[in-house]
Amino acid sequence: MDPRPPNRPGRPDTRTSSPEEKEQARAVSLRRIGALFAPHRGPLSVVVATIVASSIVGMASPFLLREVIDVALPQRDVALLAWLAGGMVAVAAVTAALGVAQTWISTRIGQEVMHGLRTGVFGHLQRQSLAFFTRTRTGEVQSRITNDIGGMQSVVTNTATSVASNLTTTVATLVAMLALSWQLTLVSLVVLPPAILLTRRVARTRRAITAAQQRELADLNVTVEESLSVDGVALSKTLGSGPELTRRFTDSSSRLIGLELRSQLAGRWTMAVTQVVFAAVPAVIYLAAGLPFAAGTMSIGTLVAFTALQGGLFRPVTGLLSVGVQIVASLALFARIFEYLDLTVDVVEPEHPVAVDHDRVRGHVRLEGVTFAYPGSDAAAVAGIDLDVPAGTTLALVGETGSGKTTLAGLVARLHDPTAGRVTIDGVDLRDMAAADLTRIVGVVGQDTYLMHATVRENLRHARPDATDAEIEAAARAAQVHDLITGLPDGYDTVVGSRGHRFSGGEKQRIAIARTLLRDPKVLVLDEATSALDTRTERAVQAAFDALAHGRTTITIAHRLSTVRDADRIAVVDHGRIVESGSHDELLADAGRYAALATV
Structure with a gap:
């Protein structure tokens, strides 16, 4: 009912x-x-x-x-x-x-x-x-x-x-x-x-x-x-x-x-x-x-x-x-x-969603004239954004805090719908795609990893309830966290505690990576996922990210430019607009906004 x-x-x-x-x-x-x-x-x-x-x-x-x-x-x-x-x-x-x-x-x-x-x-x-x-x-x-x-x-x-x-x-x-x-x-x-x-x-x-x-x-x-x-x-x-x-x-x-x-x-x-x-x-x-x-x-x-x-x-x-x-x-x-x-649903499920064959999804992401303003705000968080991220490539979004990077990531994951323009994957507007299909295609790992008060196995299986124990362990190995889990008192059946406070930031991030790997998304959004980690932990997590990003379209948001210098393309966001775009070497040579951020 x-x-x-x-x-x-x-x-x-x-x-x-x-x-x-x-x-x-x-x-x-x-x-x-x-x-x-x-x-x-x-x-x-x-x-x-x-x-x-x-x-x-x-x-x-x-x-x-x-x-x-x-x-x-x-x-x-x-x-x-x-x-x-x-x-x-x-x-x-x-x-x-x-x-x-x-x-x-x-x-x-x-x-x-x-x-x-x-x-x-x-x-x-x-x-x-x-x-x-x-x-x-x-x-x-x-x-x-x-x-x-x-x-x-x-x-x-x-x-x-x-x-x-x-x-x-x-x-x-x-x-x-x-x-x-x-x-x-x-x-x-x-x-x-x-x-x-x-x-x-x-x-x-x-x-x-x-x-x-x-x-x-x-x-x-x-x-x-x-x-x-x-x-x-x-x-x-x-x-x-x-x-x-x-x-x-x-x-x-x-x-x-x-x-x-x-x-x-x-x-x-x-x-x-x-x-x-x-x-x-x-x-x-x-x-x-x-x-x-x-x-x-x-x-x-x-x-x-x-x-x-x-x-x-x-x-x-x-x-x-x-x-x-x-x-x-x-x-x-x-x-x-x-x-x-009676609350209005801002992100509405389409009445007749486009049929998606997940075996044929490539993960080509495009933002076409995208503008978005948060409810109750007169100013647009992002405006007139045009981005093309070919399947299997890496796009890095950089810029100062509040520039609109996270908003763009949210639009790709359809946490919001654009006020104007559209976001597509393989030419299909996200608004025409069923939520269940979209969540299989787009995986998100953020800075604040949320773990439920349950066992490690249940936290991982939350991403894919039908995953077998073997698949869960394979994902944990790929995320370089299997050895950590097996060293716990009850292994995969260890209760993580409220919000995962049993684990350090880097450990939680690797568990989140394993959870995302279980869904095997074609598009990966990494929202400042290593910004709160020390350098040594960041290297371990970054290695897990490299394994996760292999063969996927990846959109990375980072404050530390060292983590994105190898991206296929870097876009500099400032006050909700793309002000520069190119490879790391090209942007340094232009001596513009990116070069200024690199010297900070």
Whole structure:
């Protein structure tokens, strides 16, 4: 199931203010929430049928009770009394069995809806460009998937069945009450209109508090994510900022206590008064039945049966009012989730991708009139770029920090789409190529190598899940890291630790090279992959890179010009434009920008 609606433009404000969130909550359509249950119409129909049957069967109890009091006991009819008592037990047994079936089906429906929301949000976020994640606070995304969707669980799981159950019970009870006494029924219903009005006020209050709670939970999640990661802990220990981070966390947690108290107590006095009024109605009925003008108008059995029904009426009515409060309060949560589902996908998968025969891919890369500006920026990061990288050749991009080199590398890997112009491989525009095909053709190794908290083997196999152990070891040998891995306590089954902190920078780079080799890409992008390494480690990693680049089209970004002097072509990037291009010797002879960089 995919609950995503059609994409609409919009970016999330990671620090949404309270008025904005209130407006979002109002804008959430109950019809859209109801659409989440549309794929489950069949099971929902079974649940509703079960609820109706349970309500109808349950309505027999007051009438059985009336017969016991008015007929069986006064007449000492033991046989009738036995039948009536057996009927009461049978009613209880049938309603209990129906209740178990209803709970199982409704819980399964709710969990499947939750599963659809979680996977829908996760899958949609996977399609977002890097720009989204660079402008979103660490931990914010995780908070929405876990806290927000988790907060909706009770509403999603129980709301539909609770509404159906309480509504059916209410209707059935009213019918039975009218059958016993329409006059007493009118007395019982007098308290409903003010109760409904008061409940709506409580719902509005809780909605605002719920929005504030989720923002505070997101802040708490961000603090945990940023402070308790390996890098965050190392930073706090070297800066001595641990006490300040603890204070921040404590303050945020304290605010959550206050918000939870406000949420639980919101309208509590109002609801308490309503319950007292509901409880007072039977007393009023008994009083009315005992007044002289009402004497003899109804039997004791009818009076007892009616008050039993009346008590049973207020329970589902109160349940309906409570569900209404939960739904309105949860609108803030739905608004935050739908906000992510409505995000525009900047890098869109083509509807009809070009068929790619990977055995025939050569890896000829061209950038034709490419211009790109990051979202929200008026200035182009790169402009009017024309580059031709024939298959099997090496292009080096050099220039000062911020000149646009990494942006060009990102365009070749289709981490972004150009604002103007196009990027092609073997003449095929990357926008016409399926993402799965592109990731097989283009491999990227960056300066910051990310390793998952898993074994070395699992980290390598992440690049190609179907790779055999022999292929994994062959890739590690080619990357000159096999001996290192086999020397670990558990070899390839050694857990690398969070973000690979078990390994040095050079070791992580060689593991990343082995991971890329497993995919066997025709085009290789090396983004300053050795800039953070010492000279000795750089030589070892560079040797692994040479093995990796053999027979592939390679685009290298480097600060150290010594690593790119043997490139077939060097392009100098300055302020988003190519200002020089040629071989190392040609550019030195021109005594231009490259020569100036070489002397630094």
